[in-house]
Amino acid sequence: MSQSSKYSVETKTRTSSIFGICLILLVILAVFVPALVSRSVLQDLFFILTMLVLAQFWNLLAGYGGLVSVGQQAFVGIGSYIFFGAIILWGVNPVPAVLLGGLAALALAVPIAFFAFRLQGAYFAIGTWVCAEVTRLIVAQWKQVGGGTGTSMPRDARKEMWGSEWIAQVFDVRASAALDILAYWLALVLVVLTIGGIYWLLRTKRGLGLAAVRDNLEAAESVGVGATRMKWVVFLVSAFGTGLTGAIIYLQKARISPDAAFSLVDWTAFVLFIVVIGGIGTIEGPIIGVLVLFTLQSLFADYGTWYLILLGASGIFVMLFAPRGIWGMITDKTGLQLFPIRRRLTISNKNNEKKGNENG
Amino acid sequence: MARLDIQNLTAFYGDFQALFGVDIGLAEGQTVAIIGANGAGKTTLLRSIAGVLNNDAEMIKLNDRPIGDLSADQIMPMGVAMVPEGRKLFQSLSVEENLQIGTYGRNVAGQWNLDTIYELFPILKEKRLVSSTALSGGQQQMVAIGRALMSNPEILLCDEISLGLAPVVIRDIYAAFPRIKAAGVSVVIVEQDISQALAVSDYVYCMMEGQVTLHGKPADIGRDEIHDAYFGSLPSQEVGA
């Protein structure tokens, strides 16, 4: 399968066309979901959508860009904190404030990239983590938004949020439920833009260059792919998207603290396991991964620590025995591709090579 | 008894097949040269014997024992030492440490030890405390040979000893071979430098595209035949046997 797809110019398959139509129908349905489901289901869907966006961006970084960051919580944190700051200190309406959150994350990504790109591989990973810690410690000094203990969104801001009054009328719900619906819609828009945007990016010439950067930095440089520029683009875009998501998440939560907004477990560990278990380096993988995470969480969340132990163990297990994740196993068996893009050597080929060398 | 008996050896790098049914024998005390152009499969052959590449167990027999499926760290203690292509000295180790580590998997008394290696290559004694990176190419090759000899092997595998060295240096190094052979070790030499290979060997195999295309005693093989076996498409033939 990898051999033929390696040389194919066509990207569409019949399944993928049918899938595309289903997807459009699904999105249209999703828009009207708030009218059909209970508030708790809507909150679950919101969780799934936001985690999916975070996972897609981390996958873009690590799976395609080869930038294994464990500091994405820096962007969730700064995005949500600037979002709160804009509302509380500057009186910005929460909906445009989301955009400010994304821009703040983008701005923070510049010095972080400048610093972390000096480090390679595993050191890049921990370098981004240190940056996230520094950001958290600085934000915890920001007294106007509650310092180390955090703060809540002012009642006025929640009431005056663009669209919330209209939603409350149309759906005949209270203001707090209207906030959930608004957050859900924002998350839905973000999911569609993210997946659409990443799919578009990967199908362009630049996207192909990305795979080259991941596979071999020097080779990519020598054939003229601007590897460094590509790394910057991917890092900044991911930071922006992650910051927007952070702002939307805290728009829904309406309460923030540094420890929660900069949580390594919530915004990086979960995301990482979603991508790895689902299948890294694919658009489909994170979608499957987030559903797995959600299922595990629904079944085991009451068991607290056991749930996290299970999650960690699953991640280890997948990495050891099925490094391409669930979606990788599915494509191996069926050749299915729902988001077809021309791909280079797949990981399974690399493993063969490794086996050859292992004897040495 | 054959020290080494290779029958119908095939080898792969991933999906790429590098050897197609190679048969080679090595008697006790014998020196066999394997010559051929780049990509003929000579290095693959040596890596298969040493265990860097794994094959079916029965394809390679050492003293009648099948070893084709064993790994390098299992085969080395049985008395197979390799001088790898490109010398591959350990950069973090001094010259003497590079020699000492040759006995890591097999420490048996015999003709070779630090003193006798320094006798064989006196320059190494002078340089014993410097880092292996500070040596000339020829000196590095001496360390690589010494490192392999330190384990007093039954079989010595030499991969492209002359590669990248000046002719005069090559001559110096090959001058040590009579003494090495005198200790009773069986030697497999892989070379592109045909004249050196023919001079020290008792038997020659010529390889092309993963197969043996010609073999015989050096004295019985003519230059033209070697040329054909190198570049032409002669079927496998034995000369003067």
Add this chain to the structure above:
Amino acid sequence: MIWVDTVIQGVLLGGLYTLFATGLSLVFGIMRLVNLAHGDFIIFGAYVILVLVTWMGLDPFLAVLIAMPFMFALGYVLQIVMLNKVIGDEILPPLLVTFGLSIVVQNVLLEGFTADTQRIHAQELQIASVDLGVATVGVLPLLTFGSAILVIVILQQIFYRTSLGRAFRATSDDPVTASLMGIKTDNIFAIATGIAMVVVTISALYLGMRASFDPAIGPARLIYAFEAVIIGGLGSFWGTLVGGVIIGVAQVLGAAVNPEWQILSGHVAFIIVLLVRPRGLFPKAGL
């Protein structure tokens, strides 16, 4: 004079960070593996010692001697069954597996010991101090610093004076050629991780005696350790000591200005060093 005192306290704190960092540096130096669960293993070690001290009534220093072989075996087995399978040119597998381990270890500890803070009690040692003339320092911090130096000296001896050390360096240079010397590289890696776990156990003893700990504080220790390793330059044990001391001094100085700045100033020192010297203070050629 207060500043001299502060700096000395910082240097001694650096001894603890050096202990944290040495195990990490050892494993990275030999197999280019960054163990993201390193900090959690330190905390795990502290609980092992705690159990021996509180349940069996052992002296902490005796407990650490018992814990050492146990932790060595744990590291050895972990390397054989898990980590050896993910070492290679790809960055992601070792990172994810050790990250998974980190989550598992943290939550197993949480399940077993709850989130309550614990401390390894060592009676009078915890309050004992000596007057050095310029400053009065605690015996325990002094002991920590001395242990860090001792650990480095011993590791240097193993690395540069023994056959095992030669095998470590050879395997680190070139595993394939090392196997041609009869070196079982999987075994060498496992021994290295085992030794790193012994160092982890020693650092766990001092961590647990000096301050209280709970299952969640491992990742922060990993970060300090990592910063010390990078500042020192990869693969240099003495460099790691310098790195640990820099982080320690920066933290104590920061805390002297404003207690909330302690951790932050350590990170800032790290970032500054790295901006000025991207390969650390004592980089080793070829790494």
